[in-house]
Amino acid sequence: MKKLLLTAFLVGTFSMSYAQSDxxxxxxxxxxxxxxxxxxxxxxxxxxxxxxxYALNDRYRNYDSWNRVYVVEPGRWRGDRYSELERILGREKYIVFKKKYYRGENPVIVYGKKNDYKKYRKEQEKYYKERSKYYKKQNKHNHGHHGDWD
Structure with missing residues (x-):
């Protein structure tokens, strides 16, 4: 049983890291x-x-620097990036940018279609729920049984 739970945790961990890299x-x-x-x-x-x-585009040059900021909420990068871009360009130029480069759609939505934040949250909740069950069983087993000397 322990091996099964450990395997589930490892699979959950790898699937979360895959979502993060997406x-x-x-x-x-x-x-x-x-x-x-x-x-x-x-x-x-x-x-x-x-x-x-250009500085905004160079802010996170690699996965590690990006992940340090967005490890908890990876989908947050979209809102952060485009609100910063809007601040730099100004409202009027930002609207022109959005129309020309994203066919009028909000860039947050354009890059949100593939990786839905809710999907990530569900995977994260499932992982922590499984982890919690495992530790409750471990604690119950360890506290309810005092070893071989009983």
Whole structure:
């Protein structure tokens, strides 16, 4: 029974880390799918705005730096990124950006279709529920039985 539960935990852990990497891949695609030099030219961004956009794109250069921030809520990157982009561009230019590069849809929705946050939360809750059952059984077994000397 212990081996079965341990296996379930390991599978849960790997499936959660897979979901996490999917979110990171969406984050990277949100940057690489767009030619940002064209965005800067099309929207007539100032040098300061362009530098801020490039800095935003370089904020998390690898999975580890991204994961340190979004380990608990991986879907949060979308809201964070696009609210920051809206702040940099300004409301009017952000609307133009959204229409041209995301066909009028909110970028949060565009990159939310593949990785639904609710799905991730359900997987996370299932993992912790299974983990909790395992530890309750362990504690019941350890506290209810005092060893071989009884």
């Amino acid at each position: 979110y990171y891949n969406d984050y990277r695609r949100s940057i690489s799918d767009i030619n940002w030099q064209t965005v800067v030219a099309d929207l007539l961004l100032s040098t300061t705005q362009a530098n801020q956009v």
